[in-house]
Amino acid sequence: MTVSEIRGHHPILTPKAMGEVDRAAIQSGIDGYRLMLIAGAAISACVLEHYPEATGAIVLCGPGNNGGDGYVAARGLAEAGMPVRLYSSVDPERLKGDAATARDDWQGPIHSLADLDWRDSEIVIDALFGAGLDRPVEGAVAEAMMTVVSSELPVVAADLPSGVSGRTGEVQGVALSAEHTVTFATYKPGHFLVPGADYCGDVHLIDIGIPQREIDAHDQNLWLNTPEIWSDRIPEPKLSGHKYSKGHLGVFSGAFSHTGAARLAAHSALRAGAGLVTVLAPASAIASNAAHLTAIMLRNVSSDEDLDALLQDQRMNGFVLGPGFGVGEKTCGFARTIISTDRALVLDADGLTSFKDNAEDLFSAIADGAAPVILTPHAGEFSRLFPDLAADTELSKVDRARMAADRSGAVVLYKGADTVIAAPDGRAVINVNAPPWLATAGSGDCLAGIIGALLVQHVPAFEAAAIAAYMHGEAGMELGEGLTADDLADGILSPSVLFE
Ligand SMILES: NC(=O)C1=CN([C@@H]2O[C@H](COP(=O)(O)OP(=O)(O)OC[C@H]3O[C@@H](n4cnc5c(N)ncnc54)[C@H](OP(=O)(O)O)[C@@H]3O)[C@@H](O)[C@H]2O)[C@@H](O)CC1
Numbered sequence: 001m002t003v004s005e006i007r008g009h010h011p012i013l014t015p016k017a018m019g020e021v022d023r024a025a026i027q028s029g030i031d032g033y034r035l036m037l038i039a040g041a042a043i044s045a046c047v048l049e050h051y052p053e054a055t056g057a058i059v060l061c062g063p064g065n066n067g068g069d070g071y072v073a074a075r076g077l078a079e080a081g082m083p084v085r086l087y088s089s090v091d092p093e094r095l096k097g098d099a100a101t102a103r104d105d106w107q108g109p110i111h112s113l114a115d116l117d118w119r120d121s122e123i124v125i126d127a128l129f130g131a132g133l134d135r136p137v138e139g140a141v142a143e144a145m146m147t148v149v150s151s152e153l154p155v156v157a158a159d160l161p162s163g164v165s166g167r168t169g170e171v172q173g174v175a176l177s178a179e180h181t182v183t184f185a186t187y188k189p190g191h192f193l194v195p196g197a198d199y200c201g202d203v204h205l206i207d208i209g210i211p212q213r214e215i216d217a218h219d220q221n222l223w224l225n226t227p228e229i230w231s232d233r234i235p236e237p238k239l240s241g242h243k244y245s246k247g248h249l250g251v252f253s254g255a256f257s258h259t260g261a262a263r264l265a266a267h268s269a270l271r272a273g274a275g276l277v278t279v280l281a282p283a284s285a286i287a288s289n290a291a292h293l294t295a296i297m298l299r300n301v302s303s304d305e306d307l308d309a310l311l312q313d314q315r316m317n318g319f320v321l322g323p324g325f326g327v328g329e330k331t332c333g334f335a336r337t338i339i340s341t342d343r344a345l346v347l348d349a350d351g352l353t354s355f356k357d358n359a360e361d362l363f364s365a366i367a368d369g370a371a372p373v374i375l376t377p378h379a380g381e382f383s384r385l386f387p388d389l390a391a392d393t394e395l396s397k398v399d400r401a402r403m404a405a406d407r408s409g410a411v412v413l414y415k416g417a418d419t420v421i422a423a424p425d426g427r428a429v430i431n432v433n434a435p436p437w438l439a440t441a442g443s444g445d446c447l448a449g450i451i452g453a454l455l456v457q458h459v460p461a462f463e464a465a466a467i468a469a470y471m472h473g474e475a476g477m478e479l480g481e482g483l484t485a486d487d488l489a490d491g492i493l494s495p496s497v498l499f500e
Pocket residue numbers: 018019022035036039062063064065066067068069128129130131132133134135136137138158159160184185208210
C-alpha cells in the first residue's frame with residue numbers, strides 16, 4: 001500500500017467495535033445481506049483488476065460471515081467467466097444468517113477443505129476467518145492453510161488474512177500471506193500493526209454503505225496518522241517572525257566519544273524549523289562538537305549548576321535528552337530538573353533507560369511538572385520502563401502505548417515499523433508511512449530532534465509527535481533505500497514546506 005497517498009480522517013476500529021457498528025447499522029434498517037453483496041463484489045473486482053490473466057481461482061470459505069463474503073465473491077468471479085472451485089472449512093449446513101443466504105445463492109459445488117487441490121488454480125480467495133477470529137487456528141484448517149502457503153499462489157484476503165488478529169496484528173497459530181486485502185467500512189489495527197501489516201499486502205478500504213454516523217458513534221479515539229489529523233497545527237512562518245519566535249532547542253550531547261547522536265538530533269531540529277538549536281555538551285565533548293558545528297551553537301553544560309544557569313534563559317524553551325548521553329543518575333537528575341520547569345522535553349534513548357529501576361520517579365516528576373513531555377521508546381526501551389505492559393501478550397501495541405501514556409502522564413511515541421503515538425487523554429494514532437530502511441543507526445536521534453523542533457514552536461505534544469513521525473517517514477521515502485542518518489538529518493523539510 002502506498003500509505004503516503006492515504007488522505008483524510010481514518011478512524012481505526014477493532015473487530016469488536018466494527019461488529020457493533022455492523023449490528024447497529026442493521027438494526028437501523030440496513031439490509032445485512034446487501035452489505036455482504038457489496039463486500040463480496042469488491043473482493044471479486046479486486047481479483048479481476050489485479051489478476052486479469054488468471055485462468056482459475058479457488059475460494060476458501062469459513063464458518064461465519066467472512067465465508068459469506070467468499071460465496072458472493074465466488075459468484076462474481078464465475079459470472080465474469082473465471083473457473084472457480086469453492087472449498088468450505090465446515091459443513092455448509094452450519095452457516096447461518098446472511099452467510100447461509102450467500103451459500104444458497106452460489107450455484108456451483110461446495111467441496112470440503114480436506115480435499116483441497118490447488119494445482120489448476122492461479123489465485124486464492126481467502127474467506128476463512130476475518131473479524132470473528134478469536135483463537136489460534138489449529139487442526140485440519142491450519143493444515144489446509146499451510147498447503148496454501150506452500151503453494152506460493154497469490155492470495156486476496158476478505159477483510160483480513162486468515163489467522164491475523166484484527167485487534168492486535170498478531171498471528172493466531174498460522175496465517176495466510178495476502179498480496180491484497182479488501183476490508184470494509186474502516187481499517188482495523190491488525191492491518192497496520194506488525195506482523196499483521198506484513199501479511200496484508202495492499203489494503204483496499206471499501207465503503208459498503210455503513211452510515212458514517214454509526215462509525216462515528218463507535219469512534220475509539222484511534223486514527224491513521226494522516227496530515228488531516230494535525231494540519232491545522234503546523235507552524236506557519238510569519239512575516240513578523242524572528243528566530244526566537246521559532247523557539248530555541250537545547251540538545252544534550254554525551255561525552256567526547258558519544259557526540260554524533262546529539263548532532264544528528266540538532267541538525268534535524270534546525271531543518272525541521274527550530275529558530276535556534278544549541279548542543280549542550282560536557283567539557284570533554286566541546287572540542288569534538290566544535291569541530292563539526294556551524295549553524296548550530298554549542299555550550300558547556302557539565303554539571304547541575306551549569307544546567308541551572310542555562311535554565312535562567314527563558315528563551316531556551318525545549319530540550320532533547322538521551323541520544324548518546326549515557327545511562328545513569330546524572331541523566332535522571334537532568335531530566336527531573338527540566339521537567340520541574342515549564343520547558344518541553346523529549347526524553348529518548350539513554351534518557352529512558354536511565355529510569356529503568358525508578359520509572360515511578362519519572363512519572364511522578366511528570367505529574368508534578370508543567371512541562372509537556374514526550375517519551376520515545378523503541379521496543380527494548382519500552383520494556384525497561386513498562387515491563388508489565390510489554391509482557392502482557394493480551395495487549396496490542398496500541399493498548400500498550402495508551403496505557404503507558406496514561407501511567408506516565410507523557411505523550412508516548414512507541415517506535416517501530418508501526419509507530420504508535422498515544423496521549424494521556426486517550427487519543428492515539430498509528431503511523432504507517434515509514435519505509436523499512438529507516439531502521440538505521442541514528443534514525444531515532446533524527447526523530448527526537450524533529451519532535452523537539454515542533455515543541456519549541458509551540459505545537460502541542462501529541463500533534464508534535466504525530467507530525468514528526470510522519471515527517472520522518474516522508475523524508476525516508478523521499479531519500480530512498482540505503483539512506484544514512486546523516487542523509488536523513490539533511491533531508492528533513494520543515495513542515496510548512498513539506499505540506500504546502
Ligand atoms: N463489518 C461489516 O460491516 C461486514 C462484515 N462482513 C464480513 O463479516 C466478517 C465477520 O463475520 P463473523 O463475525 O461471522 O466472523 P468470521 O471472521 O467469519 O468468523 C466466524 C466464526 O469463526 C469461528 N472461529 C473463530 N476463530 C476460529 C478458529 N481459530 N478456528 C476455527 N473457527 C474459528 C467462530 O465460530 P465458533 O467456532 O466459535 O462458533 C466465529 O464465529 C468480516 O470479517 C467481514 O468479512 C461483510 O459480510 C460485510 C459486512
